[in-house]
Amino acid sequence: MTQRHLLLEQTVLDFVPKTRRNGLLALGQVKKFPFFCFYLLIVTSVLHPLAANAVDITEQLHRPLNSSFGRQSRDEADALLRVGEQQYASGYPDKAIDSGLQALDIYHWLSDYKAQGLTYDLLARAYIQLGRDKEGENALRRRLAIARDTQDFQAQIFALNNLATLLLQAGETVAAGNTVQEAITIAHNVKNIAGEGLSLSNFGLVTARLGDYNKAIKLYEKALTFRRQTRDTQGEINTLNNLGDAYLAAGNYPDTIGTYGAAMGMAKILGDRTNQLRSIDGLVTAHSAVGRYERAFELLQQRLIISQELQNQQEELNSFASYAQLYEQLGNYPTARNFYERAIILSQTLEDSKQEILLRDRLTQMLKNPK
Template identity: 40%
Template sequence: MHCTVRFGYGFVLTALLGMPAAYAQGTLDDQLRQPVNREAINQRRDVADQLFRLGDRQAEQADYQSALRAWRQAVELYYEIGDTASMEQVYGKIGSAYAQLGDYTGAETAVRRQLAIARDNQNFSTQIFAWNTLGTLRLQRGGVESAIQSYEEALNIAYSIQNFEGIGLSLSNLGLLAFAQGEYDAAIEYYELAGNYRIRAGNLVGRANTSNNLGDAYLAQGIQGKAIGAYRLALSYGRDSNDVTSQLHAIDGLTDVYSARRDWNQVRTYLDERIALTSNSDNDWFRLVTYKRLGEFYEATGELTLARDQYERAYELARLLEQTNLEVELFNRLLNF
């Protein structure tokens, strides 16, 4: 199925604000006409590649400020040697690091630069994912209409080159936006179409995420049977791809449905699966949610001593993680025991 999205183009990202100053002073063709010192270029590339990898390692350790310093140096060197393909990649990583730090303005600036370079390089795949990222960043800052434009621009490009992964991602993001606005019927339509394209792209994790989102939309509409089917499909894809996050989302969705039905045997079955996935995890958030859900289960089934024990575990982790709102909620629950 192909759909065409029409809308007014409200902006054009052609200027690379804040890029190395020399970028605005000449084209890549101008640089290529200069005498070439291959040895110097190779040396700069080696240093840039090392900085690129250093930034990756630092980001993996959540040291985003250090990663940003390494990537900024790398992008300057890639610019000097005219390696715009590597610049695309680095600006994408810089955008992600700023987003992790909560600096959505800095993130958007970096992604704009990535997008402008991708346009110059006619790299349509990067354009698709950059537009999707821009949409999400704009949504974080409350720009719903500009987010819609970004997702639709990504979708149009993806359709134009039949990039199934890009189509699925763009449709899924439009579904998330519709869901956030309470437009559940529209969200379901987007998710169902997105799922078909994600199957064609062979992206199991993406398919799991879209199925989970579809389950959430069905559940919001009170369509429990279809919600169960969507969550079970997501859980299957999550298992096949060994993606813990999507498995936990599906398990929590199924737990919510069966709790509403007071089918405690099914709830216990899925909680046991959640315990297996998180008990030995070094992810404190995953374990916190497990303890909280176990507390809710024991409280609902009248096993109050066990409920209190689980809430206390969750409370301690909430304090450790500085999850203030959750800490208050759990403290108030403990007052009832």
């Protein structure tokens, strides 16, 4: 199952757009560079929806309390929440939801709003990882309501960013923009530097989605100043990759290469392979666009090595597909065909029929209509 993550900066969704379209790099298609598919949620830590007929949180929250429940203690609720966090971290979001809902019942009975807020954080992450986005949004809105009631401005900032990210992923761009602008205002008013950096970066994503890349670039550059003040290296890497996306879409290749290069170097030091691969993808596209094919091939070799070291077949497939596209672009059709076929074999291994169809179609088109 492909995981989606909420970034854990006070449980924050720092949206990371995919740099691929159906697993293939957009080589030679820079003007249509794919800003937003989905990857993550959020530290990086973007799921196959699972069938679930879950009862609404409100119904579960307000179901009648029996006598045995009334005797449960705060210690029991705290233990349930800890277990839920452990279950989520261990890759069992469904079990984390069960534990979280039990804890939520007790915290409601105790009128402990702060603990309810923390529990909604857990539930939101778990629901979203399972692809149950509506329930995740419900949990996020309840988390936000509690933060407003208790005047917890930091929690409001992060909840708003989480909600904006989820709305952006659902294609509700205007709503996402309004939500993240509210977060920017609060962060600025209370001088929350970390929150302002995150919010500006996410607003850059909204602006880029609307096609205003120059404005997005300014927002990312401003966000970087705040993220560097707080020494938020992980956040800085993410914003640098976003900035690289915007430069690439705007056709500014020198700044594209410099920005992605900086992100790649920092990600390598942190051991953040996800962002490292993302930077490499952007660099391959940029170097190819200006005819620096030798450098593009060097980067693809790095990409393939990282994928194999991670034993990540999906990323290995993506590497083969990128090789195939680049060789196709250069007119080396026999080698391109070889890499397409290797990618197709991996798609079959992964039982990814959609990807297999896409790759076969691309190969067929290449063989019928060589450029």
